[in-house]
Amino acid sequence: MTQALLQALAGESLAVGTLSRLLQCSRGQVELALYHLRRGGYVTPSPQSCSSGCGGCSVRSLCSQTSGSQPQDDIWHLTDKGRIRLRALD
């Protein structure tokens, strides 16, 4: 799951809800994984959120949270350490 999560974040910044759907696992699992990955310095939350808009989001077709009625998810992206580690894993 860790590798799949890092790979999902390789191309773009994603929210927890989207990651959960992409990886087909529960939101709790994604949150726990992100929590530890952040502790390890592999990922970090972006200073923006889903409520910033869906215009540039490549997975908007997968997203059901477009009404803004859901909690604002932090959007996560890889850090340099995360990118280096992903290359090593690949």
Added chain:
Amino acid sequence: MRVATVGNPNVGKSSLINALAGSDLQVGNWPGTTVDRLAVRFELDGTSIDWVDLPGTYTLAGATSEERITRHELLNHPPDVVVNVLDAGNLERNLGLTLELAELGLPMVVVLNLIDEARSHGIVVDAAKLSERLGVDVVETVASRGQGAEQVKKALLQARKPTTQTTYPPFLAEAIDKSGITPTWKAVTMLSEEVEGIVVTPALEQLRRDIGQVQDPFLAVMEARLSSVQSLAHSSQVQEEVGKTLTQKIDSWVLHPILGFPLFLLGMLGVFRFTYLFSDPWINYLDVIKGVLSGWIASWHLTPWLQSFLVSGVLDGAGTVAAFSPVLFLLYLAMAFLEASGLLARTAFLFDRGMKALALPGRSLIPLLLGFGCNVPAIYSTRILPQASDRIRVALAIPFMACSARLTVFVLFGAVFFGKQAPYVVLALYLLGLLLGLVTAWLTLSFVPKESDRTGVMELPPYRFPSWQAVLRQAWLRTRAFLKNAAGLILGSVIVIWFLHQVPGGPVENSLYARVSQALTVPLRPLGIEDWRLTGALIPGFIAKEVVIGTLGVSFLGEEPVAVVGAAEGLKQLGVGFGQALKDTALAVPQWFGVPSAELPTDETSSDLRAALAKACSAPAAAAYLVFLLLYTPCVATVAAIAQEFGRRWAVGLVIWEMAVAWVAGWLTYVILR
């Protein structure tokens, strides 16, 4: 027997202890209610239990202050039994910590709390299966209602060591064995990451380098634990189909990006009006009680000095303390309801974006909102923020929040100078305090070093209709604690002020108190404040804002002749006053739900002070006075809390900063409104 509760934040650890021990640990529906190690002692079937409630955490290896406290306690003072509390509705996130705890090798009981909420979301957990997999007793509970408490007690006395272990990849398993370190959790942690308080030996450092050649040990450990969590969760829970939950329906309104903010403001206005409308009849009734007691004292025919001391010193002081009980109790009641229902946590989400502009996490708003009740516990609650820089910046903003002690002054001046506009003036003062607090937090960003980034996991608890018993108890405990801390201080201050009024004797204008106050009036003249009695009330206001009205009463009304009241007449007045208070409370109900109306119920006693105040200054000067009072300095208890948490330098700096801001804001208010 020593027992420790460990679990993720906001899973009901404190509620469980309260259900088992009948204790009064603070309970809230937001992450981080317990920010320190709390202990309770009670008897269980003849066994003395020392129960430690540890702060919520997702891992034992984390770096936040809560995580450090939990790790330190478990490693350095291992309990006889660990009670791991899980949110039954979110097993995947909770079981990660369970597996870490299992590696400590301590006897353990797993509590599946919030089982009712899990079922309402269609989540069915097979406790027997989970128990079989973990090798420890698993008990289902709804701690807030005491359900399952008896089973937890039984399980405690027969707690077993877990048999489950995370399956690590061979290269890591070998290294763990080779290290010879116990418990397993410590060995795994030492091999995979740097953790404060755990020293890595050179031999282990070499071992770590060796396994680093094979794979990143941190990721390997994480992957192994996540896989084990997944396996445990899949084997012990089933997700059934359910429709849109009530929480989701309510959230579609409360968290709406546009409607959410006006709804929040409306909610806060509702809280203020609730406090204001329902406390007023009982404050008036306390005045009736004071009048009757004064009359009874007068009937004893004591010497004038002693009568003055008892009536204007002791009784006025006690009256000032008592007058806060209704306001505080109702405000704490409203706040306890907001906390326990989950509404307060929503504000963190709602304002997360806005707070990001100030480089603060959304949950900073929780200490700020608590500051509206009392600044002192709000300062301590900044511990819920993981970053030290965020904690300092939020703590510096908190004293700008208008605490409930300031509310009574706002209410009195509002009624005297602003009539029907009073509630809006009070609301404006609250918003001004909030705004200036946030500006202070923003300004401090330039000289408070910011750590790398902020916490990632934001929790949104489901709505829970709070138990009225718990909410009432919470409000009562907070009111009692506040009064207990402040009563002596307030009573003493009022007596000292009374004494200063008596020295050297004669008219109050010649007293020592008047001379000091006159000197302090000079810098406040640009704010339109010319009356030394108004300035004088600010002096004891530094000790406690609660004293301001009592001091104004003594300064303006001085020694009033007290009418003698007979025993029967006094009892009759008390009975009639109580009936009137009940009637006014009932009348406040439709008013609370209706169109805002600011007409204040008046009473004979305080109308004298109101009339005297009306002559003391103009409405613009009164507004400037309120702004100055809102901002000029936190009370000594708040300053002490800041000094304790962050050091004296910050406390002194804050007082100086607030004085400057108060003067400028007060002056601007006067100039604009004049």
